Structures are given as structure tokens and as C-alpha cells.
Amino acid sequence: MEFASILSNIQKHISILEVEKNHVCSLITPRKLSKGELVLEQGRICNTINFVESGTLRAFHINKDGKESTIMFAIMDWWITDMYCFLNQRPALLNIEALEDSMVLQLKFAQLESLYRDIPKFERFFRILMQNAYIREQLRVLNNISLTTEERYLEFIQKYPQIVQKVSQKQIASYLGVTPEFLSMVKRKKSAS
Amino acid sequence: MEFASILSNIQKHISILEVEKNHVCSLITPRKLSKGELVLEQGRICNTINFVESGTLRAFHINKDGKESTIMFAIMDWWITDMYCFLNQRPALLNIEALEDSMVLQLKFAQLESLYRDIPKFERFFRILMQNAYIREQLRVLNNISLTTEERYLEFIQKYPQIVQKVSQKQIASYLGVTPEFLSMVKRKKSAS
DNA sequence: CGTCTATTTGAATGTACTCAAAAGCGGTGG
DNA sequence: CCACCGCTTTTGAGTACATTCAAATAGACG
Numbered sequence: 001m002e003f004a005s006i007l008s009n010i011q012k013h014i015s016i017l018e019v020e021k022n023h024v025c026s027l028i029t030p031r032k033l034s035k036g037e038l039v040l041e042q043g044r045i046c047n048t049i050n051f052v053e054s055g056t057l058r059a060f061h062i063n064k065d066g067k068e069s070t071i072m073f074a075i076m077d078w079w080i081t082d083m084y085c086f087l088n089q090r091p092a093l094l095n096i097e098a099l100e101d102s103m104v105l106q107l108k109f110a111q112l113e114s115l116y117r118d119i120p121k122f123e124r125f126f127r128i129l130m131q132n133a134y135i136r137e138q139l140r141v142l143n144n145i146s147l148t149t150e151e152r153y154l155e156f157i158q159k160y161p162q163i164v165q166k167v168s169q170k171q172i173a174s175y176l177g178v179t180p181e182f183l184s185m186v187k188r189k190k191s192a193s
Numbered sequence: 194m195e196f197a198s199i200l201s202n203i204q205k206h207i208s209i210l211e212v213e214k215n216h217v218c219s220l221i222t223p224r225k226l227s228k229g230e231l232v233l234e235q236g237r238i239c240n241t242i243n244f245v246e247s248g249t250l251r252a253f254h255i256n257k258d259g260k261e262s263t264i265m266f267a268i269m270d271w272w273i274t275d276m277y278c279f280l281n282q283r284p285a286l287l288n289i290e291a292l293e294d295s296m297v298l299q300l301k302f303a304q305l306e307s308l309y310r311d312i313p314k315f316e317r318f319f320r321i322l323m324q325n326a327y328i329r330e331q332l333r334v335l336n337n338i339s340l341t342t343e344e345r346y347l348e349f350i351q352k353y354p355q356i357v358q359k360v361s362q363k364q365i366a367s368y369l370g371v372t373p374e375f376l377s378m379v380k381r382k383k384s385a386s
Numbered sequence: 387c388g389t390c391t392a393t394t395t396g397a398a399t400g401t402a403c404t405c406a407a408a409a410g411c412g413g414t415g416g
Numbered sequence: 417c418c419a420c421c422g423c424t425t426t427t428g429a430g431t432a433c434a435t436t437c438a439a440a441t442a443g444a445c446g
Contacts, residue, residue, distance in 0.1 A: 127317075127320035130326075138264060144334065
């Protein structure tokens with residue numbers, strides 16, 4: 001079946017009929033991304049929510065001094081967008097780039113709304129998705145304000161081993177909120193101990 | 194009407210019939226809290242999600258060294274719980290305390306599930322609630338990893354002026370992830386400049 | 387009034403950043 | 417296949433940010 005990956009993701013939380021599968025698939029636009037390509041660029045309207053069929057993506061913000069902060073990584077079977085700007089159809093705060101050749105399945109805002117209207121149980125699906133995302137971010141906040149850099153680094157590589165393989169040290173540093181130089185030093189001290 | 198505050202909160206996002214209002218109200222348990230009282234204690238199963246009718250609450254974690262980290266504050270018209278432990282019915286990571294005499298309206302986990310089953314549009318309501326919570330936490334992560342302590346403090350007092358009035362400096366420091374001594378110094382420097 | 391906690395202040399220490407330079411690594415073109 | 421380029425990673429010195437500990441002051445509350 002076409003778009004089997006996203007249907008299987010959906011069926012982790014709700015059960016859907018054959019006719020509903022077809023309906024969902026009819027709304028999806030697949031998009032191939034080359035390494036380094038941006039799906040979303042800071043300042044542009046965020047039109048789509050993206051399901052990662054294959055590859056690796058990174059969402060990050062660049063501040064006025066040019067400093068990058070990584071908000072999230074997404075690999076196979078994850079959803080990624082600039083949620084605030086997607087839902088409010090505002091200029092994006094985030095860039096989203098492909099870290100390697102990737103394939104995403106896109107839903108436009110209006111299509112998601114029509115999906116809620118036509119198949120109400122998708123409210124449930126996205127409720128669960130948002131719930132998990134909230135819990136994840138809240139735990140990350142707790143880590144940020146209560147753990148040392150070394151502890152946060154260790155937790156990151158233990159929690160997301162598949163991501164660690166795909167991204168640079170520099171990007172992990174910008175996810176943890178430290179400089180690459182400092183992360184390098186933390187790792188040296190750790191291996192010395 | 195009884196529980197008018199929570200009905201009005203719900204009607205910010207979905208419209209509900211009179212009969213549905215009655216149904217919701219029948220599921221609610223109001224609970225009066227005295228200043229200092231805990232609604233939830235770390236290690237106990239988190240049974241309820243709490244809507245704040247009046248007063249101020251704080252959710253915080255205490256680590257093995259006894260250090261407190263504040264996850265969130267909640268005032269009138271906010272929802273608060275340890276979401277992960279509530280949804281999974283696990284021992285709580287968080288304490289939730291009343292910072293002043295407060296009144297909360299509680300929903301038990303099984304009651305929320307029955308609500309989803311009986312009135313599916315509550316899936317939509319909580320989808321929107323979770324969505325907003327996710328966006329808020331993600332923005333807080335971005336602030337944590339990209340801004341200075343002074344910038345985060347200024348943003349906090351500007352974003353949540355009603356909360357600032359109710360909570361101590363020490364609690365704000367534990368929300369920002371710095372020591373009270375350091376926050377005090379930041380404020381002094383700021384007023385000097 | 388006295389007690390308890392929060393807040394402020396300061397000194398000493400540790401954590402993290404900046405800047406600069408060297409070393410490592412991957413990709414590209416000749 | 418090798419040489420070169422650009423970027424990442426490492427290393428180090430100097431500086432700034434943040435913590436710890438201790439003590440003084442100020443506020444809140446019974």
C-alpha cells in the first residue's frame with residue numbers, strides 16, 4: 001500500500017477503516033528532500049506538517065547574532081513542523097532542514113482541518129500525538145533546569161541512539177544549549193574518568 | 194451554574210449542549226486546598242487532572258540532593274497535573290502544591306476516558322489543550338537553550354505578570370533553573386543599568 | 387515579640403563561553 | 417588516487433557567568 005508508513009503510525013493509536021485509509025492518503029503530498037534542503041525557512045509561513053518516511057530532519061532557530069539552537073530532530077516515523085506557526089499560519093520561527101536525503105509526507109493546514117471534520121477520530125490521534133509531545137518537552141525542560149551538561153548529554157545519547165548516529169556533535173551541542181567546544185571538553189573529561 | 198468557570202474554559206474551544214454541561218459537571222470533584230497543601234506528592238500515583246478555579250498552584254520536582262525545580266505554575270483558568278504519570282497511572286515525578294488557599298476541580302483518569310467515549314468532541318478540546326501546552330513548553334526549551342538568565346527572567350515577568358505577584362523570587366529562580374542568590378544579583382545589576 | 391524563611395551581599399570556586407589555532411575528516415575535482 | 421578545500425572537532429588560554437557557602441538584613445506569620 002502506498003504511504004504504508006504513515007498509516008502504520010496512525011494505527012498505533014487509532015483504528016481506521018480501509019475507506020478512511022484511502023481518504024487520508026488522498027490528502028498526502030510526498031516530498032523528496034536532498035541533504036541540506038530546507039522544508040521550512042524562518043520567516044516564511046509554515047504550511048505543512050511533515051511525517052518522516054525516511055531520512056533525518058532537524059528543526060532549529062537562528063537568533064539575531066546568528067547563533068543556532070536546535071529544537072528537535074526527527075527520524076523515521078516522527079512528525080515535525082513549527083507547530084505554533086503551522087496552527088496559526090504565521091511566519092515560522094524555525095528552520096527545518098534535511099540532514100540527509102529524506103522523504104516526508106506532508107499535510108497542509110486546511111487538509112488537517114478537513115480531516116478533523118470528516119473523520120473525527122483524527123482528533124483523538126492528534127490529541128495523543130500532542131500529549132506525547134507535551135510530555136516530552138516538559139521532561140526536557142526539567143532536564144534543562146536540573147541536570148548538568150554531562151548528565152543531559154548522557155541522557156540524550158541513551159534516549160536517542162538512532163539520532164546520535166545521524167547528527168554532528170555541533171548539532172547535539174546546539175540541542176543541549178552549549179557550545180561545541182564545551183561539549184567536546186565534557187566528553188574528554190568523561191572518558192578520562 | 195455550578196462549575197461555571199470550567200464550563201467557560203471548555204467553551205473557549207468547543208461548544209457544548211446543556212445536557213453535556215450537566216454530564217461534565219457530574220464527573221467533577223471540587224477540592225479545597227489550604228496554603229501549603231499538596232494535591233500530588235512525588236512517588237504517589239497521580240489520579241487526577243486539576244482545573245484551577247481559584248488560587249495558585251506550583252508543580253515541582255525534588256531531585257536526590259533535595260534541589261527543587263519548578264516545572265510550572267497554574268493560576269485561575271489553568272489545568273495542571275503530572276501529565277505523564279496521570280496518563281500512565283504511574284508514581285508521580287512531581288509535587289503539586291497550593292501556594293495560597295485554592296479551589297481545584299478534579300477529573301479522575303477513568304472519568305476523562307469516559308468523557309472521551311461519551312462526548313467525542315472532548316477529544317478535540319483536550320487536543321487543543323495539549324497542543325497549546327506543547328507549543329508553550331517548546332518555546333520554553335528554546336528560551337532555556339538560547340537566552341541569558343536575565344533575558345529569561347524579563348520574559349517571564351512580562352509573560353506572566355499575574356503569577357509574579359503570587360510567587361516568591363526563590364520559586365521563580367527554580368523555574369528559571371538558577372539559584373535564588375544568582376537571580377537576586379541579576380536583578381540588582383539590571384536595576385543598576 | 388520572636389521565629390522562620392526569603393532576600394541580599396560578598397568572597398571563593400567551578401562551570402561555560404570566546405577566541406584562536408591545530409588536527410581530523412569527508413567530499414570534490416583534477 | 418591523490419590533493420585540496422571546507423567544515424567539524426579538539427585543545428588551550430583568558431574571561432564571564434553561575435554556584436556554594438556564610439553572614440547580614442528584611443519580611444511574613446503566629
